Amino acid sequence: LASRGCVVEDSAVAVGPVRFGGGGFTVIAGPCAVEGRSRLRRIAGLVRACGASALRGGAYKPRTSPHAFQGVGQPGLRDLRDVGRGLGLPVVTEVVDVHTLPQVVEHADVVQVGTRNAQNFPLLREVGRAGCPVLLKRGFGCTVDEWLGAAEYVLAEGNDRVVLCERGIRTFEAATRFTLDLSAVAVLKHTSHLPVVVDPSHSTGHPELVRPMALAAAAAGADGLLVDVHDEPGQARCDGGQALRPEGFRALMADLVPVLHAL
Ligand code: PEP
Numbered sequence: 491l492a493s494r495g496c497v498v499e500d501s502a503v504a505v506g507p508v509r510f511g512g513g514g515f516t517v518i519a520g521p522c523a524v525e526g527r528s529r530l531r532r533i534a535g536l537v538r539a540c541g542a543s544a545l546r547g548g549a550y551k552p553r554t555s556p557h558a559f560q561g562v563g564q565p566g567l568r569d570l571r572d573v574g575r576g577l578g579l580p581v582v583t584e585v586v587d588v589h590t591l592p593q594v595v596e597h598a599d600v601v602q603v604g605t606r607n608a609q610n611f612p613l614l615r616e617v618g619r620a621g622c623p624v625l626l627k628r629g630f631g632c633t634v635d636e637w638l639g640a641a642e643y644v645l646a647e648g649n650d651r652v653v654l655c656e657r658g659i660r661t662f663e664a665a666t667r668f669t670l671d672l673s674a675v676a677v678l679k680h681t682s683h684l685p686v687v688v689d690p691s692h693s694t695g696h697p698e699l700v701r702p703m704a705l706a707a708a709a710a711g712a713d714g715l716l717v718d719v720h721d722e723p724g725q726a727r728c729d730g731g732q733a734l735r736p737e738g739f740r741a742l743m744a745d746l747v748p749v750l751h752a753l
Contacts, residue, residue, distance in 0.1 A: 491645035492638045492652070497683040503651045505580045505599050505623050508543045510653045511685025515750050516714035518582050518625075518687070519739060520546040523559065523728040524566035529721065531573050536736040537719050538577050540743045544600070545570065545579040546716060550586045551728055552606045559727045567597035574599070582625055582716070588616050595620045605630045605657055605692075608640050618647025625716070627655045627689070634674050638682060654678060654686045655716055656707075658693025667695025667732070670703050675710045686711075691718035691732045700734055701742050708749045717742070 491497075502512025510516050519537040524530055524547040534545050549566030551559065562569075567583065574581035580599035585591050586607065594601055600623040607613055608629030617624050624644055628637045641652050656675055658668025670693035678686050688707035690700045704715050720726045720733035734742065 491650075492641045492682050492684055494681055494683055499683060501650070501683045501685060503623055503653050503685055505544070508580050510687065511713045514713070515708065515746070516544065516687070517542045517717065517743070517746075518544040518546045518714065519717045519719045521720050522691075522718050522726065522730075522733065523548045523551050523561055524569050525562070525727050527569040527573065530569050531576070533719060533721055533736075534573050534577050534579060536721065537739060538579055540736070540740045542579070542739075542743075544582055545574050545577070546582045546602075546718075548584050548728070550584060550590060550594075552584070552586045552604055553728075561728075564593055567593055571597040585613070585617065588613055591616055591620060595622050599623065600625050600653070602655075603627060603640075608632055608637065611643055614640055614643035615647055618644040618649040621649050621651075623651040623653070624649065625653050625655050625687070627657045628659065628671075628674070630658060630660045630668055632659070634677055634681070637674075641682075641684060652684055653713075654682070654684050655689055656686060656693075656712075657689040657716075666693065666699065668693045670694060672703075672706055672710045675707065675712050679711050685713040687714040687716055688712045689716040691716070691734075692729070695732045697723070697732055697734050697738060700732070701738070701745065704742055705745060705749050708746055709753070711753075
């Protein structure tokens with residue numbers, strides 16, 4: 491169902507007025523985690539003013555350590571929904587388990603399945619049954635075929651609103667947090683009709699690497715980006731070390747224009 495053999499034309503996933511795939515370039519931006527309504531509103535206003543089309547933010551965070559900040563939970567979902575609606579930005583947020591899926595579906599416009607759940611097949615089936623738009627991140631240990639297999643679990647439940655997100659894979663290279671596999675974008679453009687966006691933030695783990703990798707993703711044919719932005723990265727409760735400051739995000743959005751124009 492995910493392959494070009496099944497659907498020849500590029501698929502587009504519409505989320506309200508926003509489209510992923512089908513020729514446009516869609517930027518999702520926001521903090522890694524929701525940290526309260528006023529900060530979220532501030533960051534959302536900034537990214538919208540810079541041209542982002544959708545707001546990201548985790549209310550439930552899948553952390554490596556159980557002792558690390560796990561997200562603010564349900565109040566964060568409400569903050570996302572209200573701030574997103576107030577600014578006319580669709581909201582993308584992660585679901586971490588089947589128990590909280592109904593809450594997430596109720597509040598989010600796009601349900602994100604993160605790298606750590608990319609092969610959680612029961613969760614993928616439930617997300618498929620929920621029928622909501624899905625942002626499916628690549629498992630950091632998954633081949634492209636395994637990633638498409640994960641997408642197939644969602645599609646097989648009758649939900650064809652799947653957007654893939656390349657977010658880096660685990661390799662021997664330690665200079666970046668993960669290795670962003672931009673060749674996967676080119677491969678997917680041949681083998682699959684699904685839209686593909688790229689996350690230069692979680693993959694590189696360094697704000698100074700976000701811009702070059704984001705521009706390279708656009709040049710490689712990605713349908714959009716997912717970018718961490720924080721107004722005070724030093725204060726962030728989660729992954730502040732990779733977030734762009736608003737001025738960095740503004741510069742990136744301006745730099746994308748000639749790259750997209752040249753394609
Ligand atoms: C995220 O986007 O908030 C996230 C945790 O990403 P990943 O699953 O790619 O690590």
